[in-house]
Amino acid sequence: MAILITPETKILIQGITGEFGARHTRLSLDYGTKVVAGVTPGKGGQFFEHKDHKVPIFNSVAEAAKATGATVSAIFVPPPFAADAVLEGVDAGLDLAVAITEGIPIRDMVRVKRAMQGRSTRLVGPNCPGLVSPGTGKDSHGGCRIGIAPGYINKKGHVGVVSRSGTLTYEAVFQLTSKGIGQSTTVGIGGDPVNGTSHLDVIKLFAADPDTHGIIFIGEIGGNAEVEAARWLKANCQKPVAGFIAGATAPAGRRMGHAGAIVGGAEDTAAAKIAVFKECGIEVAATPSDMADALLRSAKAKGVTLT
Amino acid sequence: MNIHEYQAKALFEKFGVPVPKGAPARSAEEIPAALASLPEGPTMVKSQIHAGGRGKGTFTDGFKGGVKFCKTKADAKDIAGKMLGNTLVTIQTGPAGRKVQTVYFTVASEIKKEYYLAILLDRATSRPVIVASTEGGVEIEKVAHDTPEKIHKVFVDPAYGLADFQVRDLIFKLGFSPAEAKNAGKLIRNLYTCYWETDAAMVEVNPLITTPTGEVLALDGKVSFDDNALFRHPEIVALRDLNEEDPKEIEASKYALSYIALDGNIACLVNGAGLAMSTMDIIKHFGGTPANFLDVGGGASKDQVIAAFKIILGDSNVKGILVNIFGGIMDCNVIAQGIVEAVKEVGLKLPLVVRLEGNNVTAGKATLAASGLKLVAADTMADAAQKIVKLVAAA
Numbered sequence: 001m002a003i004l005i006t007p008e009t010k011i012l013i014q015g016i017t018g019e020f021g022a023r024h025t026r027l028s029l030d031y032g033t034k035v036v037a038g039v040t041p042g043k044g045g046q047f048f049e050h051k052d053h054k055v056p057i058f059n060s061v062a063e064a065a066k067a068t069g070a071t072v073s074a075i076f077v078p079p080p081f082a083a084d085a086v087l088e089g090v091d092a093g094l095d096l097a098v099a100i101t102e103g104i105p106i107r108d109m110v111r112v113k114r115a116m117q118g119r120s121t122r123l124v125g126p127n128c129p130g131l132v133s134p135g136t137g138k139d140s141h142g143g144c145r146i147g148i149a150p151g152y153i154n155k156k157g158h159v160g161v162v163s164r165s166g167t168l169t170y171e172a173v174f175q176l177t178s179k180g181i182g183q184s185t186t187v188g189i190g191g192d193p194v195n196g197t198s199h200l201d202v203i204k205l206f207a208a209d210p211d212t213h214g215i216i217f218i219g220e221i222g223g224n225a226e227v228e229a230a231r232w233l234k235a236n237c238q239k240p241v242a243g244f245i246a247g248a249t250a251p252a253g254r255r256m257g258h259a260g261a262i263v264g265g266a267e268d269t270a271a272a273k274i275a276v277f278k279e280c281g282i283e284v285a286a287t288p289s290d291m292a293d294a295l296l297r298s299a300k301a302k303g304v305t306l307t
Numbered sequence: 308m309n310i311h312e313y314q315a316k317a318l319f320e321k322f323g324v325p326v327p328k329g330a331p332a333r334s335a336e337e338i339p340a341a342l343a344s345l346p347e348g349p350t351m352v353k354s355q356i357h358a359g360g361r362g363k364g365t366f367t368d369g370f371k372g373g374v375k376f377c378k379t380k381a382d383a384k385d386i387a388g389k390m391l392g393n394t395l396v397t398i399q400t401g402p403a404g405r406k407v408q409t410v411y412f413t414v415a416s417e418i419k420k421e422y423y424l425a426i427l428l429d430r431a432t433s434r435p436v437i438v439a440s441t442e443g444g445v446e447i448e449k450v451a452h453d454t455p456e457k458i459h460k461v462f463v464d465p466a467y468g469l470a471d472f473q474v475r476d477l478i479f480k481l482g483f484s485p486a487e488a489k490n491a492g493k494l495i496r497n498l499y500t501c502y503w504e505t506d507a508a509m510v511e512v513n514p515l516i517t518t519p520t521g522e523v524l525a526l527d528g529k530v531s532f533d534d535n536a537l538f539r540h541p542e543i544v545a546l547r548d549l550n551e552e553d554p555k556e557i558e559a560s561k562y563a564l565s566y567i568a569l570d571g572n573i574a575c576l577v578n579g580a581g582l583a584m585s586t587m588d589i590i591k592h593f594g595g596t597p598a599n600f601l602d603v604g605g606g607a608s609k610d611q612v613i614a615a616f617k618i619i620l621g622d623s624n625v626k627g628i629l630v631n632i633f634g635g636i637m638d639c640n641v642i643a644q645g646i647v648e649a650v651k652e653v654g655l656k657l658p659l660v661v662r663l664e665g666n667n668v669t670a671g672k673a674t675l676a677a678s679g680l681k682l683v684a685a686d687t688m689a690d691a692a693q694k695i696v697k698l699v700a701a702a
Contacts, residue, residue, distance in 0.1 A: 027636065079535060105536035106428060107506050113433045114465045150635035150666065165581020170635045171688070174664065191580060194433045220581060223430045246585040249597055251569060270588075287592050288585040289689035 002133035002185040003205040004096060005072060005144045012037035012070035014077055014085045016048050016057060021076030024148050026050045031151035032135055032142040037064040062092040072096040074130065074146045082126065083108035090121040098146050099126035109194040123196025129166035129188035157182015159295065159306055160206035162199055163218035164191045168246060168288060172216050175292035181306050184212040200229040207237040214240040214295050214306050221247035222268050227276045234280035240298035243282040244291050245273045308532045310546045311355040313411040315528035322501035324494055326525045329413035338387050341412055342380045349415035350383040351376055354390050356405040357551040364397035367404055373397065376415055383412055408550050416524060421514035422481060423447050426502040429462060437461040441481055443514035469499045490523040505543060506536030555618050562614040564603055571596025572626040573695055574619040578603050578633065586631045589688050595696035598625045609645035616649040627658040627699040629691055639663045639671030647678040658698035662691035
């Protein structure tokens with residue numbers, strides 16, 4: 001098993017006919033992902049064709065979900081319209097909406113997040129690389145790839161990876177796969193200040209997933225989400241965990257002004273977060289090159305097999 | 308995006324947030340007209356730069372104070388002449404300081420008490436938060452650290468907006484007199500509307516003041532905006548002052564590159580913000596100092612790589628370059644060709660270490676090797692960082 005998505009998950013693409021959405025739909029189809037529908041208002045009734053695939057396009061998410069049984073959506077809609085696209089997925093009762101779009105106004109996301117309270121849909125992102133649950137084929141073919149991450153670097157296995165950053169996630173996955181260690185699911189939660197799913201949400205899912213034996217947890221400066229997740233891990237999870245925090249050298253003056261520091265508290269610098277990680281028993285990767293090795297150290301210390 | 312105090316005050320007035328009467332002057336010629344629009348009497352002269360600590364700053368010619376109180380308008384005229392065109396160094400500008408291109412005159416208000424008021428996003432709750440304190444006019448971080456009980460926070464439900472009871476509650480906590488309460492309530496509500504309607508990232512008023520006659524005024528104003536939302540606010544984009552931005556950062560934004568200049572000597576060129584940040588970190592980890600943050604985005608094109616090299620080389624502190632690309636979807640060979648062309652076009656003489664990984668990496672490495680360029684290939688990020696630090700140290 002994996003978390004949130006499995007190779008059987010049926011997905012739809014909002015914004016399938018845009019250049020960006022179309023390119024990544026083709027890559028997901030090539031990876032063997034079950035892309036069953038596309039949504040582009042005004043293009044309902046047409047088809048998205050790629051090799052042997054003929055994916056029906058609908059005018060609305062509700063129609064697409066009803067006709068095809070899709071339960072998850074990947075959103076590639078441009079920023080001014082992306083918040084509305086998320087709400088449409090929520091209204092259609094999808095299990096999961098993954099917003100890839102970068103540059104959505106923060107105020108729009110504040111409203112969307114409020115509107116999602118009490119609703120059954122989970123949002124991952126925005127401004128995220130998406131999720132991958134690898135398959136069993138060559139280069140993990142046959143898996144579920146939602147978003148823009150490279151599928152082929154994955155390998156089916158038992159390590160969960162969660163990160164805000166795309167390329168840093170690929171770096172971690174690549175290190176694991178190069179060492180013959182596979183992944184259960186890789187989740188990119190996105191770099192925006194207001195997002196649907198937090199580090200802690202994903203960590204809880206990994207902790208509860210019997211198929212996930214270890215976790216790589218990649219954080220950044222700013223906010224206190226990493227600290228919150230680290231404290232929860234200490235109290236609730238015995239699985240080996242490796243952590244990395246990016247941004248130790250980022251210039252502080254470039255962040256939001258004075259009041260931001262108050263609300264963020266004293267725990268949002270890299271050094272403070274790393275200290276909390278250590279205190280919570282997370283094996284800290286000294287450099288990004290050390291992420292897979294850090295997890296191996298933690299697994300060895302806890303007597304856990306990752307493969 | 309940031310704006311100047313005089314622009315923030317004009318925005319405040321538009322939303323019904325009272326400010327002391329004022330007028331900007333962008334040149335010596337504009338000073339008389341600006342002063343003529345104000346009444347005779349005590350006048351403040353305020354240097355307009357996008358950095359805090361102006362009052363305690365020093366100009367590079369030795370003149371002290373970027374914000375000055377003057378007893379008369381005639382004095383204000385003299386002081387403004389000393390500030391305009393002069394370079395102000397504050398704790399936030401760095402040693403190079405910032406050239407003052409605009410001065411702002413305001414009526415000097417009589418102050419009964421100073422407060423602090425700001426509105427920004429609270430990341431933990433994903434809601435706007437109003438932060439207020441009875442300790443105004445001082446560094447708010449210090450207040451938060453020494454006397455956290457003096458900081459009051461109001462979280463606003465975006466579905467309903469700022470509620471009247473929340474405003475009342477805050478006014479009682481801040482201890483406004485009954486005569487001031489009505490004005491203070493109106494100011495807080497209007498400032499919230501200003502924050503929300505303009506897609507501000509933060510509005511900060513420090514200090515907010517009361518006067519002996521019961522007025523409540525924003526004596527200072529600092530506003531920054533959510534860059535993602537600028538597309539729907541052309542009137543705010545028009546306030547952008549390119550003089551306040553690093554020319555290299557402006558050039559970078561034309562090519563959709565995210566660039567921030569730092570003070571080290573190893574430049575880096577990376578795809579993805581997280582990887583770019585951690586590339587800076589790993590340079591530092593192995594004893595070097597990063598010269599910049601540069602994210603070429605997920606899909607670095609050849610033109611972007613060339614533009615990025617030119618921007619990097621515009622910084623005379625740079626003694627070496629580290630390129631770190633994880634080509635997930637992108638073809639590493641296309642990137643390699645871009646690097647080769649860029650290096651040839653800019654005639655690079657500095658040490659260059661390239662770490663390529665990902666899609667079609669074998670062909671990419673072959674392209675680099677066959678180029679005849681003097682570049683050093685690296686396998687991992689750690690390998691790359693160690694190599695460039697060593698090369699720069701030896702140079």
